[in-house]
Amino acid sequence: MGHFNKYLVTMRENKLYSQGALAKALNVHRNTQANYEDDRDPPLDYLLNFCKELDISFVQILSKRIESSSITDGAKRKALEELSYQGSKFKSSDSQNNKNTSDNTLEKLLSNQSSNFQSYEVSNDLFKPMPKGSIVLCDTLDKEITSNCLYGFSNPLTNEFTIARVELTGSSLVMCFDNPAQENRVFMLEGGEMERNIILQTLGLVGKAKFSLGKL
Incomplete structure (x- = not known):
């Protein structure tokens, strides 16, 4: 895997897209x-x-590709200088670019509905893509279960916070962890939507995970 390819993976994971979900969107x-x-x-x-899909500056992506x-x-220096943005030379490093992207997206989310x-x-x-210590921003008013989306769960007894992808079928609710070392948790549904909501409440559903800031 090349350096730029790894960078694309990092950007995708920071915006909480699975590989399949992004492929479908693009x-x-x-x-x-x-x-x-x-x-x-x-x-x-x-x-x-x-x-466009991940709301990332194209100048940032193109600069990373040149680097x-x-x-x-x-x-490289000449090309980067010619990519000057708003009158200033665009200079970047991995840490600064990731921080700027996180700060801008976080500010946008918080300004919408803080x-x-x-x-x-x-x-x-x-959840392997987001290890212990990762900081995740959740929308506490968005608890509708949607395919390929990530959700935050705060255990009501221990306050342990977990990230999982939730899949719904006609007869089951599955917490998916995208981790070969961790089995998915399957809950059989026999009481329809009411039972599903009770299970989600018992699991401590916080809301849809909107953005990951990585480890701070």
């Missing part, structure tokens, strides 16, 4: 998405759609 095959995150160089139209290229240092959003620290390593 109208590409999941195998194609996997290749772009491994070692294949994504085309320009893909990167444009990627930035990861095999051209000479002099050529009373709805609460930050939580993940208490365990059940």
Whole structure:
């Protein structure tokens, strides 16, 4: 996996998209998405759609692509200078870019409905993409279960905060952890929507996870 490909994975995970969900949103095959995150160089139209879907600056993505290229240092400097944004030269590092992206997105979310959003620290390593210590922003008013979305759960007894992807079928509710070392939790539904809501309340559903700030 190349440096730029790893960067694309980080951006996707920061915005809480699964690989399959992003592939669907960008109208590409999941195998194609996997290749772009491994070692294949994504085309320009893909990167444009990627930035639009994840609300990321295209200048930031293009600059990262230039930094990861095999051209000479002099050529990199010249290209980055020509990507100057709002009259200033665009200079970046991994940590600064990630911090700026997190800060801008967090500010946007909080400015929209500040009373709805609460930050939580993940208490365990059940959900592999977001290990213990990760900070997650949840919308406490958005508890509708949607396919391929992530949700936060705060155990009513221990206050342990867990992230999981929730899948609903006609007869079951499944907490998916995307972790080979952790079995998914399956709850059989026999009482319809009322039983589903009781189970979610018992599990301590906080709301839909909107954004990950990583470990602070």
